[in-house]
Amino acid sequence: MHRTWKIASIVVAGMVVIALSGLANARDKKMDGQALFKEHCKVCHGADSDNGEYTPMTLIQDQWEEFFSDTYVDTHKDVVDTAHGGKKVTEVITPEMLEKIKKFAIDHAADSEHPMTCG
């Protein structure tokens, strides 16, 4: 009886984790580029960060293009996102999310018409 209860608890806990993860994914899918930048980039690249402060207007559009096409994966593949379950950044940020972040960064780069921080 005790063993059955234990298994049931594990199953329920697993389901909760999956559900929460699903909710998080659904939330991420609804987020725009700015919100995603804040959620996933600013945590390590905020003001006075040891990792360097990065907002869209830190770089020009060409530099962002270069970063997303050539540098992002190599430099972030081993970086762990402690704010998202300790998973690797490159796993947490899906290609769809990355595309939104990239568009936001380029649209608001230092040489765009509307340079922005991410708020």
Add this chain to the structure above:
Amino acid sequence: MRTKQILLAVTVAGLLATPAVARKTYSHQKYFEHYEGTKTCLKCHKKQARTFFHSQHYQWKAEASNVVGAEGKKLGKINQINDYCTNPVPMWIGEYVTPEGKVVEEGCSKCHPGNGTLPGEELTDAEMENMDCLICHASGYRRGLYETEEGGWEWKPILWKNQVGLDSVSRRISLPTRTMCLRCHAASGGGANFKRGDLEYKQTDCDTDFDVHMASDGNDMQCIDCHAGEDHRIPGPGADIAGNEMPDRNIKCDNDDCHGTEPHGQAILDTHTKRVFCTACHIPVFAKENPTNMVRDWSKGIYSEEKGKHVYTATFEKEVKPVLRWWNGKTSHMQEAGKPVATNDRGEIMMAVPVGSKDDPGSRLFAFKEYHAVMPVLTEKRWLLPIRTGVFYVSGDMTDAVRQATSELYGLDNAEFDWMPTVHYMGLFHEVSPASQALGCLDCHSDGGRIDWAGLGYEGDPLLALFQKSH
């Protein structure tokens, strides 16, 4: 953790030396290695800098030969009081921050092509280095307001920490494009199209219905195609800007290079051009995209939850019909600071009044924006007063905002002042509609037509009078 930091440092270094950025070539690719501020430009462009120092764009004043009573004087926003943001001197530079931490004002120098110092009278090395060439000549250049080590303020490139990016944008040099001009000129008066009415951000990329001249899908004209200057002097100040740097080079629509004096091919319409300027019919409405400020009452401040600051009471309108006024090229009542105001028969202080009349053969009917405001006036001397708008936006204390500004501009402390209404006429020359959308005969010559004939000096519709006479 240390490994992560090293990895990221390498990334950043790699990122800031991206080969793709270096591969692109721009107009000034070969002329310098690194942009180090204005001194980089001055290595080759001292002559141009000297001409720019004397320009209206830098001095914010110029010879005012078209202003009645201002012969020999230099006038401009720096020594006038206007009824939008009043005067730039007491509001030149600095952050104004609300108790909630929101920056609500950075000063009028945001649109001055200098690095933050108020322009002086004498050309010095410091003045030369104060010029910010890139703001008008580098397409990707943007700047922000930063505190100096001495505790003052300065405008400097937002890329100041990113030399590779800064080197890239500072090499993209060209004559000013429409986009560059509109960054400042479309936001005068405090926001998008607040002031001018006919200059909007939309014109960076608009269609022919919006503006036949600037339409990206049509003539795609740049501002400097008409406002083509020399030595940083720009022709065509319109009807309500006092300084006129090139009085011998007025911008006209009806010269031979553009539309000629008989552009319609119909005698009845071409006859009109003798007394009716093109804009009267071809700008049937203005403020087509962003509503323009039509009334601003500085005496009635309110707190805006939406904007998170105190604001003046205002009326904004879109698709506004211009008023028509006679104009012979001269303007009166430009409101030089420190001069008593003059009022019309309605008790309104007159600002930028077009000179002309029906009986003046040199006058034609032009399209204008008629703007109204309520402004502070020094009780004793009847001078228009400036407002330190940033103080008001933060605290809502208008008396303090007026007194601080008056102290700085006039050297008068604890000024006693009254509130008075103003009326201000601003010439409209942009947002010209296609011919198919121009006014037709009945828009003016009919019962309920848009023209105030009596206001123009007629007893009634002159066409109707002509008919009655002939019958």
